[in-house]
Amino acid sequence: MSTTPPEVRERPVIGQWVIGIDVPVVNERAVRASAGILFLAGFAAWQHSVLTGDLRPMQLFGIAFALEMYLRLFVGTRWTPTLALGTLITRPQRPEWVDARSKKLAWMLGFGMALTGCFALGWLGLAPAIAQTICAICLALLFAEAAFGYCLGCELARRVSREKPTLCSGDTCTYTPPRRGETHRIHDAGRSALTDRSNEP
Numbered sequence: 001m002s003t004t005p006p007e008v009r010e011r012p013v014i015g016q017w018v019i020g021i022d023v024p025v026v027n028e029r030a031v032r033a034s035a036g037i038l039f040l041a042g043f044a045a046w047q048h049s050v051l052t053g054d055l056r057p058m059q060l061f062g063i064a065f066a067l068e069m070y071l072r073l074f075v076g077t078r079w080t081p082t083l084a085l086g087t088l089i090t091r092p093q094r095p096e097w098v099d100a101r102s103k104k105l106a107w108m109l110g111f112g113m114a115l116t117g118c119f120a121l122g123w124l125g126l127a128p129a130i131a132q133t134i135c136a137i138c139l140a141l142l143f144a145e146a147a148f149g150y151c152l153g154c155e156l157a158r159r160v161s162r163e164k165p166t167l168c169s170g171d172t173c174t175y176t177p178p179r180r181g182e183t184h185r186i187h188d189a190g191r192s193a194l195t196d197r198s199n200e201p
Helices: 028-052 056-075 081-089 100-121 128-148 152-160 189-198
Strands: 025-027 097-099
Touching: 025 028, 025 100, 028 056, 028 081, 028 097, 028 128, 056 081, 056 100, 056 128, 097 100, 100 128, 100 152
Parallel strands: none
Antiparallel strands: 025 097
């Protein structure tokens, strides 16, 4: 764990320094809130295109989504609109810090899918169903992250990266879940202490 104050270290493009953590991190709660915002906007655009055949809202969402991912990857996470809004919404909650390196791969995946969808609708001139399918996959991944905390890019980073992430959402990097039929064992130190005192004569 790093003891160097964050203010004396160079600010990373992706994430931020937090005292006691030696890698740049992002707040998972803000990221999930951001994913929920993007999902709502994207689903509305996708549904409109499917029901009416008008692809313009989906094109606008694809451009906005690609721009959002570009800002996160190359300009700085502090400058991305939905992530800033997600941070504001989750400000009263205790942050859940996760390794920024795993999020980088996830956002690269999203950026690539957004560009592919835009090219399919624009220069490539492919059938609208192809772009709608790409958008649907992207929306499914956004929903999985917002609702269940599942990040496909993070999972890939955990499996293939040379430098394995050390902080993952839900402690999936280090936590071994119970087998089917078993229960989670959580030691409540405060409750145990209270129980011990209550048994004193």
